[in-house]
Amino acid sequence: MNKKLFGFDVDKQWDYENGFYLTSHLTRLPKMLAHYELYKSIINLPGCIVECGVYKGASFIRFATFREILESPFSRKIIGFDAFGEFPKQDEKTDAKFIQEFEGAGGFGISVDELKDVFTHKSFENYELIKGDILETIPEYISEHPELKIALLHIDVDVYKPSVTILNNLYEKVVSGGLVVFDDYGTVAGETQAVDEFFDGKDVQIEKLSISHIPSYIRKK
Ligand SMILES: C[S@@+](CC[C@H](N)C(=O)[O-])C[C@H]1O[C@@H](n2cnc3c(N)ncnc32)[C@H](O)[C@@H]1O
Incomplete structure (x- = not known):
């Protein structure tokens, strides 16, 4: 029987890759390149990569891959926080509507066990998945x-x-020169409001790379 990972058939990997290039939105590849450029800028810094919001694991696997090719499996740990299943419900109307539409379009996230299977398949080590x-x-x-x-906090x-919660608890853990990378700043209301409130009056600059309008980022002084 063909090996399956999260419902994907490992033998069809070339089809999936061709499908990505043939069908993906123009912004998808630039976003991956932006993550690569940002990762390169933290390789001399101490500290973990922390991703908040893993969903199906795409960006988490991307950062793990960059660590593998630019550094080493033990240069730093990669930690992922997520519900790993259903998107936690929110009372606030705009957020509740967003979640309904998001799950309607993409379904539930990957489970911890399924993502661990993927990491075993890729021989990736030194990571932690925090469910809840x-x-x-x-x-x-x-x-x-x-x-x-x-070293790099991906929100x-x-x-x-x-x-x-992420900004209140994790921003102070970001080392000097480290990055806070926002996937949704300026595009999704809830995260945008949280970022604007948290950094109001603080001496920080929200930047973007010229190759992609997503993500935005702050380099901590
Ligand atoms: C847009 S997806 C992340 C996509 C992923 N970073 C990628 O690019 O492949 C957002 C994720 O955040 C998770 N999430 C949102 N609110 C959460 C909360 N309060 N606790 C845990 N996970 C949460 C959702 O369940 C979902 O998996």
């Missing part, structure tokens, strides 16, 4: 790991409350 509502898992993780240092949870 970020409103609880991030403060818990910080209290258990007060020494956490972050991609779309909605307001988890974005606030």
Whole structure:
């Protein structure tokens, strides 16, 4: 029987790759290149890669791949926070509507076990997947790991409350020169509001690379 990963047939990988190039929106490849450029800029810094919002694992696997080709599996840990299943519901109207449309279009996220199978298939090591509502898992993780240092924080949870929790708990863990990368700034209301409120009055510049309008990022002073 053909090996399957999250429902994908490993023997059809060339078809999937061709399908990506033939069908993907013009913005998808530039976003991957932007992540690559941003990753290259943190390789001399200490600290983990932390992704908040893993969904089906695409950007998490991307960062793990960049670590593999630019550094080494043990240069830094990659940590992913997500519900790993259903998108946690929100009361706020705009966020609730966003979640309904998002799940309607793309379905539920990958499970922890399925993503671990993918990492085993790719021979990736030195990673951690933290399942649950970020409103609880991030403060818990910080209290258990007060020494956490972050070189690159990728925020991609779309909605307001988890974005606030992430910024309140993890921004201070980002090392000087490190990056906070926003997938949804200026495009999704909840995350945009959280970012604007958190950085209001702070001396930071939200930047973009010329090759892609997503992501935006801040380089911490
Ligand atoms: C846009 S997707 C992430 C996409 C992924 N970074 C990528 O590019 O491949 C957003 C993810 O954030 C997760 N998420 C949003 N709010 C959350 C919360 N409060 N706790 C845990 N996960 C949350 C959702 O379940 C979903 O998997």
